[in-house]
Amino acid sequence: MNKDRLAWSSAGTPPPAGPAPSSPPPTPPTGPARVRLERQGRGGKVVTVVENLPGHPARIEEVGKTLKSRCGAGGTVKGRVVEVQGDHRDRIVEVLLALGIAAKRAGG
Numbered sequence: 001m002n003k004d005r006l007a008w009s010s011a012g013t014p015p016p017a018g019p020a021p022s023s024p025p026p027t028p029p030t031g032p033a034r035v036r037l038e039r040q041g042r043g044g045k046v047v048t049v050v051e052n053l054p055g056h057p058a059r060i061e062e063v064g065k066t067l068k069s070r071c072g073a074g075g076t077v078k079g080r081v082v083e084v085q086g087d088h089r090d091r092i093v094e095v096l097l098a099l100g101i102a103a104k105r106a107g108g
Contacts, residue, residue, distance in 0.1 A: 032102035035089050047075075048089055050082040054101065063099065070095050 034051045050067065053060050057079075064077040067084055071091055075084035084092065089105055096103035 032104045033096055034106040035092050035096070035103055036106040037087060037089060038083075045085070046087050048084045048087060048092055050084070050092060050096070050103075051080070051106075053080050053082065063096075063101070066099070067092055067095055 031052060033053050036049050036051070038047045038049050039045075048071075053063060055063075060080060060082065061077055064075065064082040067082060067088075068075045071084050071086065071088040073085045073088065075082065077083075093103045093105060
C-alpha cells in the first residue's frame with residue numbers, strides 16, 4: 001500500500017460560501033384556532049386537538065396549561081398544537097374566546 005495516498009481529510013473541503021442557510025421563520029397562523037377531536041392512532045382514546053394558535057411559543061405553553069387545568073385533564077403542547085386528553089371541544093372553545101383568542105370547532 002502507498003502511505004502517501006490520502007484516503008480522507010476534512011482540511012481539503014472548502015468552507016461554505018456565504019452565511020449558513022437558515023430555515024424560514026414560521027408563518028403566523030391565519031384565521032381562528034381550530035378545535036377538533038382525534039381518535040385514530042391513540043389506542044381508542046379520544047384527544048381534543050387545538051391547532052393554529054397565534055402568539056409566541058411561550059404564550060402557547062401558557063394557553064395549553066390553562067386549557068388543561070380548566071378541563072381537569074392531562075395533555076401536551078407540541079409546537080403550535082395543544083392536545084388535551086378527552087372530549088372537551090365546547091369547553092375549550094369557551095375558554096379560548098374568554099382569553100381573547102378566536103376559536104371555532106372543526107370537523108363533524
